[in-house]
Amino acid sequence: MTNSVNQQSTAAAPAADEPIVRIAGLWSVFGQGENAFAVHQDLDLDVQRGEMLSIVGGSGTGKTVLLRQMLGLLAPSKGRVEVLGRPASEMGREGAASRVGMLFQHGALYSAFSVLDNIAFALREQGTLPDDVVRDAAMVKLQMVGLKPEHALRMPANLSGGMIKRVALARALIMDPPLLLLDEPTAGLDPTSSDEFCALLHEMRAELGLTVIMVTHDLDTLFALSSRVAVIAEKKVLVSGTPHEVAGFSHPFIEHFFQGERGRRAMTPVQGGKAAEAN
Numbered sequence: 001m002t003n004s005v006n007q008q009s010t011a012a013a014p015a016a017d018e019p020i021v022r023i024a025g026l027w028s029v030f031g032q033g034e035n036a037f038a039v040h041q042d043l044d045l046d047v048q049r050g051e052m053l054s055i056v057g058g059s060g061t062g063k064t065v066l067l068r069q070m071l072g073l074l075a076p077s078k079g080r081v082e083v084l085g086r087p088a089s090e091m092g093r094e095g096a097a098s099r100v101g102m103l104f105q106h107g108a109l110y111s112a113f114s115v116l117d118n119i120a121f122a123l124r125e126q127g128t129l130p131d132d133v134v135r136d137a138a139m140v141k142l143q144m145v146g147l148k149p150e151h152a153l154r155m156p157a158n159l160s161g162g163m164i165k166r167v168a169l170a171r172a173l174i175m176d177p178p179l180l181l182l183d184e185p186t187a188g189l190d191p192t193s194s195d196e197f198c199a200l201l202h203e204m205r206a207e208l209g210l211t212v213i214m215v216t217h218d219l220d221t222l223f224a225l226s227s228r229v230a231v232i233a234e235k236k237v238l239v240s241g242t243p244h245e246v247a248g249f250s251h252p253f254i255e256h257f258f259q260g261e262r263g264r265r266a267m268t269p270v271q272g273g274k275a276a277e278a279n
């Protein structure tokens with residue numbers, strides 16, 4: 001273990017500023033009786049305002065479950081998941097959309113709705129604003145994510161992968177939440193679209209002062225964006241730190257994740273920006 005890397009097994013020290021996300025003693029148990037299994041066991045994680053935290057871990061280690069708990073879609077079996085000082089599971093659907101935006105892992109757009117109607121969805125569902133105001137707000141978000149007004153009436157089936165991600169991002173941000181959760185945002189994108197989406201996220205984060213929590217297995221995305229990386233292994237946050245600090249931590253998952261050929265490439269600075277994918 002290196003000294004520069006924080007072990008997260010102990011409770012977080014009281015911070016001067018209240019963390020935007022506070023997870024303490026979290027247990028997530030699925031199944032009944034003999035078939036019950038714990039995905040998280042006494043997991044602790046605090047996220048401060050303005051952080052861009054990447055969460056990594058093997059498949060099935062409960063990364064998506066953790067995001068769903070922060071969104072309030074899933075209650076912890078035991079322990080606390082607090083967002084902006086309140087239990088996430090008490091936010092309710094509307095409250096959640098104005099506090100937390102989420103880009104789901106396999107998050108398709110509503111295929112029967114146009115781009116604009118997809119973006120407007122949460123605001124329209126709230127039912128408090130006249131429709132022209134809702135449409136104007138959706139139009140602002142559409143342009144904010146780099147799409148053009150003429151894309152507003154397109155249907156999802158006629159969009160590229162990169163455009164779908166942009167629409168999903170605009171949809172997640174329609175209520176101006178301070179916290180954005182991203183589940184594998186660049187999975188399935190070609191290297192160019194992936195780079196463009198990372199640049200957009202970087203820009204959005206600076207412009208809107210967002211706190212971002214992202215699950216990713218893409219090392220280029222991780223190195224391009226993260227201010228901190230948290231590794232989920234052994235049912236908890238095993239270690240967290242800067243990408244390079246975490247990469248030096250001795251654990252089979254981390255060695256496999258960072259020290260393969262892709263990892264070495266992502267960690268090698270390339271002139272003009274982040275390391276490029278070979279294909």
Ligand SMILES: Nc1ncnc2c1ncn2[C@@H]1O[C@H](COP(=O)(O)OP(=O)(O)OP(=O)(O)O)[C@@H](O)[C@H]1O
Nearest residue numbers: 030031039057058059060061062063064065066105
């Ligand atoms: N609602 C549920 N009911 C029962 N089991 C669940 C439920 N949600 C998740 N699980 C289980 O919890 C474990 C963690 O799932 P999760 O989707 O969070 O993994 P993940 O880390 O996101 O994996 P991946 O990298 O493949 O997306 C899996 O074994 C999954 O089957």
Ligand SMILES: [Mg+2]
Nearest residue numbers: 063064065105
């Ligand atoms: Mg997942």
